Amino acid sequence: MSTFIAAFVVLLLFFLLMSVGYIVKKKAVEGSCGGLxxxxxxxxxxxxxxxxxxxxxxxxxxxxxxxxxxxRII
Structure with missing residues (x-):
C-alpha cells in the first residue's frame, strides 16, 4: 500500500510541476520531434x-x- 501512495504522490508532484511550468512560461506542452x-x-x-x-x-x-x-471583450 505504501508503494501505491508513494507512486501517487510522485505523480501528483509531476503534474503540479508541469502546471507551474505552463503557468510561468505560457507555453503549451509539445513533442520534441515537431510532428507533421x-x-x-x-x-x-x-x-x-x-x-x-x-x-x-x-x-x-x-x-x-x-x-x-x-x-471579445478585450
Whole structure:
C-alpha cells in the first residue's frame, strides 16, 4: 500500500510541476520531434480539394472563430 501512495504522490508532484511550468512560461506542452510540420504537412487533411464533410467542419470552425472575435471583450 505504501508503494501505491508513494507512486501517487510522485505523480501528483509531476503534474503540479508541469502546471507551474505552463503557468510561468505560457507555453503549451509539445513533442520534441515537431510532428507533421517537419514533413511539410501543415494540417492533418493535406489534400487540395477537401471532402464535403471537411468543408462543413471548416466552415463551422470559421463561424465559431468569427463569433468569438465579434464578442471579445478585450
Amino acid at each position: 510540420g517537419v514533413l511539410g504537412i501543415e494540417k492533418a487533411c493535406d489534400c487540395d480539394n477537401p471532402c464535403d464533410a471537411r468543408k462543413l467542419r471548416m466552415q463551422k470552425e470559421q463561424e465559431r472563430k468569427d463569433m468569438l472575435n465579434q464578442n
